Amino acid sequence: MKLAFPGQAARLSSSEEASAGSSRRTMTPRGAGRLVGRFVRKAGTPLLVLYALGLGAFLGLASADWATRGGYPFGGVRIGPWMAWPRAGSANADPYTRAVNARRGEIPLAVGEGLLMTASEDDEGRSLDASCTYAISGAVPPARAWTITVAGRGPRDPNRPHIRDGFTSTEILRQQDGRFVIVLGPEVEPGNWLPSPRADGPMRLALRLYDTPAAASAASLDRSVVPSITREGCAP
Amino acid sequence: MRLRIVYATLTGLVLAGLVHIMAVLAIPRLAETDAVTRAKTSENLDHPQAVYALATGDAPAPQEVWLPIPDPAVAVGVCAFDLSDGPMRVSARTGNLALSLAAHGRQGAFYAVTDQAAVRGALDLVILTRAQYDQALADDDENEPSRDVRIVAPEGQGFVVVRVIAGLPSQREAANAAVRAVSCTTDAPDDEPRKPGGR
Numbered sequence: 001m002k003l004a005f006p007g008q009a010a011r012l013s014s015s016e017e018a019s020a021g022s023s024r025r026t027m028t029p030r031g032a033g034r035l036v037g038r039f040v041r042k043a044g045t046p047l048l049v050l051y052a053l054g055l056g057a058f059l060g061l062a063s064a065d066w067a068t069r070g071g072y073p074f075g076g077v078r079i080g081p082w083m084a085w086p087r088a089g090s091a092n093a094d095p096y097t098r099a100v101n102a103r104r105g106e107i108p109l110a111v112g113e114g115l116l117m118t119a120s121e122d123d124e125g126r127s128l129d130a131s132c133t134y135a136i137s138g139a140v141p142p143a144r145a146w147t148i149t150v151a152g153r154g155p156r157d158p159n160r161p162h163i164r165d166g167f168t169s170t171e172i173l174r175q176q177d178g179r180f181v182i183v184l185g186p187e188v189e190p191g192n193w194l195p196s197p198r199a200d201g202p203m204r205l206a207l208r209l210y211d212t213p214a215a216a217s218a219a220s221l222d223r224s225v226v227p228s229i230t231r232e233g234c235a236p
Numbered sequence: 237m238r239l240r241i242v243y244a245t246l247t248g249l250v251l252a253g254l255v256h257i258m259a260v261l262a263i264p265r266l267a268e269t270d271a272v273t274r275a276k277t278s279e280n281l282d283h284p285q286a287v288y289a290l291a292t293g294d295a296p297a298p299q300e301v302w303l304p305i306p307d308p309a310v311a312v313g314v315c316a317f318d319l320s321d322g323p324m325r326v327s328a329r330t331g332n333l334a335l336s337l338a339a340h341g342r343q344g345a346f347y348a349v350t351d352q353a354a355v356r357g358a359l360d361l362v363i364l365t366r367a368q369y370d371q372a373l374a375d376d377d378e379n380e381p382s383r384d385v386r387i388v389a390p391e392g393q394g395f396v397v398v399r400v401i402a403g404l405p406s407q408r409e410a411a412n413a414a415v416r417a418v419s420c421t422t423d424a425p426d427d428e429p430r431k432p433g434g435r
């Protein structure tokens with residue numbers, strides 16, 4: 001004991017220190033801890049205060065950055081494969097949502113304006129891949145107008161012809177019962193063909209409902225009123 | 237000694253929690269890329285600044301885009317307001333394209349209206365502070381009630397978003413024009429106490 005801790009503070013060291021044995025002089029983790037301990041003892045309280053302040057500032061800022069980067073952390077409603085954040089644009093949005101909006105420069109749709117739903121997975125929970133073909137079929141909640149768009153990660157590939165990013169409710173081809181099928185895939189398809197934005201990689205779909213009563217009651221939407229996303233096959 | 241280090245670490249963690257909460261709350265106020273700050277460049281225009289003009293024919297790339305994932309079928313414009321200069325009046329004439337107006341502050345959207353609420357093809361929105369609202373109410377002529385939609389803003393600064401939906405690619409040009417046609421003017425405080433029957 002005396003050998004390892006020649007100062008008065010040796011008395012403060014915990015009993016487990018004794019089991020480490022003073023005979024071992026190699027740089028074990030415990031030995032490193034002892035070195036730190038000796039260093040701290042010499043520098044004293046100011047160093048500990050600095051350490052606490054530094055830890056607080058670093059962890060606090062890093063966690064705040066992490067929580068407000070990317071998507072909204074709270075308040076999402078899952079409807080089938082779609083996620084909606086009905087309160088993202090309202091005045092009583094939570095502070096994290098507000099911070100995310102401020103960092104992205106986003107102007108969210110207000111409750112009276114519409115509702116945004118996004119999907120990055122298909123019905124079975126596999127993430128949407130640009131090399132696969134998907135059928136987006138069904139109906140949408142009542143709305144005056146809606147658009148469905150697809151986006152890949154990062155900027156658009158300049159080598160691919162830019163045919164369309166999405167469909168609006170006006171231009172889509174419907175079946176006789178008012179339902180529709182959109183085929184999202186890399187190869188040309190008859191009917192409503194939505195070309196994949198990139199050759200491969202993840203994709204996101206966005207369904208925007210404008211002037212819809214569903215915005216006020218997004219939590220009670222049933223998955224039968226939103227389009228389903230089924231994978232039809234993937235390019236090898 | 238070991239105890240003191242543990243104590244310092246715990247203090248650090250508590251501090252980290254405080255710093256986290258304060259940082260999250262401060263981000264909307266301090267952000268330089270948020271919509272309120274960016275919209276401010278439009279403050280002395282009397283029409284909305286086009287945030288996202290739709291691609292038409294030969295002009296595919298929309299000029300300045302700062303919306304993260306814009307809708308390629310919706311033209312977006314913003315008008316910033318600063319209510320210390322006087323109430324903000326937003327007037328839109330409705331056409332055959334769906335149009336919506338939403339008023340945002342730093343806290344989020346506090347009002348939204350679509351062209352279906354228009355009276356005789358016109359949508360007049362006046363955004364004012366509580367004091368300006370009381371003043372306007374006192375100045376109202378009883379025989380000729382104002383048709384303005386008056387909204388009390390929770391804070392002095394913010395912006396109004398104009399969105400026009402182009403259902404078909406051929407309507408995109410009209411949608412861009414409809415955004416530009418909305419007028420955003422500041423009602424100067426000088427002519428605020430209007431004479432009855434005037435205007």
